[in-house]
Amino acid sequence: MSMSTLSADRINKIIDSYSADRAASLAVLQEIQAEYNYLPREALEQVSERLEIPLSEVYHIATFYPHFTLRPRGEFCVRVCMGTACHVNGAPRILEACERELGVKAGGSTEDGAFSLEATGCMGACAQAPIMMVNDEAHPQMTAARVPDVVFECRCKLPEDK
Numbered sequence: 001m002s003m004s005t006l007s008a009d010r011i012n013k014i015i016d017s018y019s020a021d022r023a024a025s026l027a028v029l030q031e032i033q034a035e036y037n038y039l040p041r042e043a044l045e046q047v048s049e050r051l052e053i054p055l056s057e058v059y060h061i062a063t064f065y066p067h068f069t070l071r072p073r074g075e076f077c078v079r080v081c082m083g084t085a086c087h088v089n090g091a092p093r094i095l096e097a098c099e100r101e102l103g104v105k106a107g108g109s110t111e112d113g114a115f116s117l118e119a120t121g122c123m124g125a126c127a128q129a130p131i132m133m134v135n136d137e138a139h140p141q142m143t144a145a146r147v148p149d150v151v152f153e154c155r156c157k158l159p160e161d162k
């Protein structure tokens with residue numbers, strides 16, 4: 001999943017597609033998040049200006065909904081479920097293995113921007129606990145021992161310069 005470069009034109013097009021209607025602010029932010037995989041600060045400023053909504057209000061929406069993020073996520077977003085079923089089945093060890101393997105703490109991204117690591121609440125697949133996701137790909141009944149292999153497979157998919 002490669003991210004588009006931030007473009008004021010592209011954001012204006014998204015805003016125009018909702019006729020710069022302030023009632024559509026949530027939908028506009030959703031499209032921007034889908035496009036860039038996060039909500040860049042410049043984009044929030046543009047939304048605020050064009051929809052004539054105070055920037056603080058735009059930030060409020062952007063931080064209220066958990067699927068929005070204000071920081072760029074890595075090319076590979078690794079999420080480890082820490083819900084109850086996953087927790088009792090070894091999720092903390094999986095998260096530790098990810099932190100070790102990637103050299104970042106949960107909530108962080110690797111310096112090259114290739115990976116981000118998140119601990120999440122229940123993903124709704126408790127029967128397959130513990131669950132780890134890499135972008136949209138689920139790894140059911142995950143184990144800490146399999147973490148290095150999964151990370152290695154991701155690294156193989158990265159362009160040479162990463």
Ligand code: FES
Nearest residue numbers: 081083086123125
């Ligand atoms: S607790 Fe992990 S999927 Fe429900």
